[in-house]
Amino acid sequence: MAALARLGALIEVIAQPIYTLLFGIATYGLYIVLWSAVNMAEKIVDLSLTQALQRIVPVADEEASHGAVKFALLVTVIPAALIAGLVTFFAPQIAGAISASPEDAATLPQMIALFAWALPLWTFVEVATSAARARRAFGPEIRLRIFWEQCARLVFAVSFFFAGWTSNGLLLAHLLSLLLVSILSVRLLGRYYDLKMMITAPVPAGLRKLVLVSGIALSPAAIARRILNDLPPILLNLMLPGTQGATAAGLFGIARKIASVPLIVRQAFLYVLAPLSSAQAAFDRSEIAPLYAFSSRLSAALVLPLGGLLILLASDILSLFGPGAQAALMALIILTIGRMGEAIIGPATPIVEMIGHRILPLINSLIGIAVWAVLAWYLAPDRGAEGMAIAVSVGAVAIALAAVVELQISDRLQPFDGPFLRGLALGALGLLILSGVGYALEPLAAPIRAAILTLFFLPLCWVTLRVGLDSEDRAALGGIARRTKLI
Structure with missing residues (x-):
């Protein structure tokens, strides 16, 4: 079931040529750099509590399971929102370190300030869907993240392009698709957990310690693996100037996605x-x-x-x-x-x-x-x-x-x-x-x-x-x- 659901990832592979044809490889490369940065930040913020839930929920009772999921959401989404606020404030300074084409460089600070809010949305999606996965709900969780997210992003991106948004359009499409999937993730949680019980479930000190210790112990390894996936396009962008850096990141992103x-x-x-x-x-x-x-x-x-x-x-x-x-x-x-x-x-x-x-x-x-x-x-x-x-x-x-x-x-x-x-x-x-x-x-x-x-x-x-x-x-x-x- 999980393998069939993951075939939805092919939609993303199909969508990438459309993005590069509409927005160009340099703009696509800039998008890859910013999304890679969000992915790396999310992996740091979530403290690997997504993996901790895989350990705890399958062997815990209902009250402890609901409390663990609530605690994981609180200690990840709130810091992610605070970081997004800081990035928005310092967007002009961050933009000065990123290579972009002349067309994109003019609006880069606004693009960074906008896309920073992908971090709390993506953090919520990651934790919420991992909670469903801990209930062994593999198919619905993967279809939500892979199939529906990619379809929504593609529709938004094409619409923004024809509306004349040639630089910010791809980033805004990604942000709106994450917002949609976040809303759907709440519904997914409601299928496998009692949302009212989750709000009222106690989170005793022992459970908080178990969740944090289980996650933090795995966090360095998860961050290290994320570095292999998301740091390369960022480094290519930083190593090479201007359009050359954005294009190199785009080429690597294309190869990575197809592979x-x-x-x-x-x-x-x-x-x-x-x-x-x-x-x-x-x-x-x-x-x-x-x-x-x-x-x-x-x-x-x-x-x-x-x-x-x-x-x-x-x-x-x-x-x-x-x-x-x-x-x-x-x-x-x-x-x-x-x-x-x-x-x-x-x-x-x-x-x-x-x-x-x-x-x-x-x-x-x-x-x-x-x-x-x-x-x-x-x-x-x-x-x-x-x-x-x-x-x-x-x-x-x-x-x-x-x-x-x-x-x-x-x-x-x-x-x-x-x-x-x-x-x-x-x-x-x-x-x-x-x-x-x-x-x-x-x-x-x-x-x-x-x-x-x-x-x-x-x-x-x-x-x-x-x-x-x-x-x-x-x-x-x-x-x-x-x-x-x-x-």
């Missing part, structure tokens, strides 16, 4: 395994192993062909983003390979976080940050978005590998058995077949080649799943397996 497609599979398991692992760890940790192994086998069978298709169509996809986007080609290929590696390694990271190893996520993240920082310092000044892509990919894979090693040492959990190798082998075979077909279709026009490859990819995935997974794994896919004749 996130293989992560649909990985992210689905990350969302689901956190609360499931937390609940299961309270009874029998050994029962986490089947969940861990299943997710790794499915990722291995799916992600290699999916990533291969993305690489084969990379140039065609970038052509949709308008003039200048082809400069992101190598960055896109590098990031896609890195995302494929992360997905195949498996979702060890949320399991490490949820079963009590509080220091290990921080160690893993510091390893990844150190690897990224060294490579970025060496490569990014000369190679721009491409060098930053290498640094980010290697750092992210290092984090995933560290978590795998730690689970093996601490709990004897590892997914790399015979069935995993079978899924990996079929995924690799699917990648080779797809590459051969792509090579054979080279003489054809690009649109025809892209269409044939996309159509060929669907039955190829069916074969990799049918042969690469055993009958029990295929049955676990539920109704979709029956409808597609996988079982």
